[in-house]
Amino acid sequence: MKQLLDAPPRTWVFRPDERLHLPDLPVTCMLGCEVDHAADKDWHPEDVWCQRNSPGLDITVTEGADDTWDASYFKVHVNRHPFSLNPALRRPYAILQAAEEQYSKVMGPDELAELIGKFEQHVQAMKTAHAQLVAALAVYQDGGR
């Protein structure tokens, strides 16, 4: 990650869909952008975005005891839409992908820090639940029912 953040932002030229009759648009990527912009052409400028992802929390989930699959949750994306009509999206912002197709609102640094605090509190609650599980299981160690 350090390497991506130390490198100067990439610059490239976006060619909008010719039906839009717009000139080519120079783009300077967001610092740390991981997107391969080679496929970004023939679109509307608002469809261009830079992104950097954090790893998700991978959990095996189920809807029934015999039907399990691995899913990834709580990915933080840092995005920037350089040509968005919404000025707030033209600057880097964070968004939490809680689960597939479930996203948080757009967040700035203070809101992301607040959310991280909620996760820290939640981890503490999970540790309490773990301790409760260990204590409850101890009752069953000698075959109790």
Ligand SMILES: [Zn+2]
């Ligand atoms: Zn980019």
